[in-house]
Amino acid sequence: MTTMTTPTPPNQNAKKTILFLGATGGVALSALRRSLAAGHTCIALCRTPANLTAQLDHTTWSNLHIIQGDAHDASTLHACLRTPATEDGKEGGRVVDTIVSSLGAKPTWKGISDAHVCEKGMVALLEALRRRRAEDGDGDGDGDAARGKKVVVPRLVAVTSTGISDVARDVPLPLMMLYRALLHTPHADKKAMEGLAVAAGKAGEVEWTFVRGSLYTNGPETEGLVRVGVEDPVKGVVEKEAMGYTISREDVGKWVFEECLEGDGRQWVGKAAILTY
Numbered sequence: 563m564t565t566m567t568t569p570t571p572p573n574q575n576a577k578k579t580i581l582f583l584g585a586t587g588g589v590a591l592s593a594l595r596r597s598l599a600a601g602h603t604c605i606a607l608c609r610t611p612a613n614l615t616a617q618l619d620h621t622t623w624s625n626l627h628i629i630q631g632d633a634h635d636a637s638t639l640h641a642c643l644r645t646p647a648t649e650d651g652k653e654g655g656r657v658v659d660t661i662v663s664s665l666g667a668k669p670t671w672k673g674i675s676d677a678h679v680c681e682k683g684m685v686a687l688l689e690a691l692r693r694r695r696a697e698d699g700d701g702d703g704d705g706d707a708a709r710g711k712k713v714v715v716p717r718l719v720a721v722t723s724t725g726i727s728d729v730a731r732d733v734p735l736p737l738m739m740l741y742r743a744l745l746h747t748p749h750a751d752k753k754a755m756e757g758l759a760v761a762a763g764k765a766g767e768v769e770w771t772f773v774r775g776s777l778y779t780n781g782p783e784t785e786g787l788v789r790v791g792v793e794d795p796v797k798g799v800v801e802k803e804a805m806g807y808t809i810s811r812e813d814v815g816k817w818v819f820e821e822c823l824e825g826d827g828r829q830w831v832g833k834a835a836i837l838t839y
């Protein structure tokens with residue numbers, strides 16, 4: 563018999579509210595698990611919530627808010643962007659601090675299930691953010707945007723991919739054939755998503771970080787194996803090179819958690835992080 567206990571997350575003061583898109587998949591699930599355990603307030607938008615709860619150790623996290631819906635629907639996202647009220651009586655309603663977007667499509671015998679999954683998700687997310695800002699910058703009901711007051715700009719951590727850089731090759735030569743032959747469609751989708759986020763960043767709507775992993779494995783998290791390259795896609799500069807073949811979804815999610823969610827993450831704003839072993 564399995565006993566289900568309700569974990570008590572650490573003190574939620576100074577903790578973030580994070581919206582996860584794609585948390586039934588490996589990378590976002592790894593980041594979500596760690597964020598829950600660290601006591602952050604987590605909102606997970608899922609088409610099928612049971613697909614998420616089946617993968618969590620505990621189904622009763624008090625800091626987890628699961629919303630059922632489609633990440634291509636701006637109205638659904640608009641609702642997800644609001645912080646929930648906390649158990650200790652803090653009022654909700656602000657814009658979330660950070661959004662982790664890790665949407666992806668599934669391979670099918672015809673190609674992939676949704677060739678524009680990331681691009682459509684970004685269009686909807688930016689539309690939802692614009693609606694929130696037009697209504698009220700920080701969602702506290704006092705009409706900041708209308709009064710010209712500075713509005714809250716959330717962080718966006720978008721999980722994209724290696725092999726799409728316009729600046730430099732970040733994939734070993736032997737993998738290039740595979741990337742070109744099999745991954746052209748999802749890579750075009752990721753490029754479109756990144757382009758939308760960069761434009762929104764220039765307009766002051768989000769502070770983005772791109773997370774570009776090499777080929778994913780389902781392996782466990784590791785210590786000391788992950789190499790991190792850094793690119794500034796706007797300036798077109800490689801700040802640090804890292805090129806490799808694989809990385810586990812678990813390690814990508816761990817990096818997202820440690821660097822962008824638990825930590826301040828400011829050093830990664832406007833950068834693409836290349837993660838590989």
Ligand SMILES: NC(=O)c1ccc[n+]([C@@H]2O[C@H](COP(=O)([O-])OP(=O)(O)OC[C@H]3O[C@@H](n4cnc5c(N)ncnc54)[C@H](OP(=O)(O)O)[C@@H]3O)[C@@H](O)[C@H]2O)c1
Pocket residue numbers: 583584585586587588589590607608609610613631632633634664665666667668679680721722723724748774775776777778779811
């Ligand atoms: N495979 C690789 O080697 C590789 C390498 C680098 C980067 N990447 C990219 O990294 C990202 C994360 O990959 P992953 O393997 O961790 O995740 P994944 O297994 O591809 O999961 C994708 C997630 O997106 C969700 N999703 C898709 N469309 C949605 C929609 N319309 N509304 C709501 N949710 C939606 C899925 O939910 P459902 O449960 O509802 O399907 C799932 O949670 C993907 O974009 C992937 O392409 C992959």
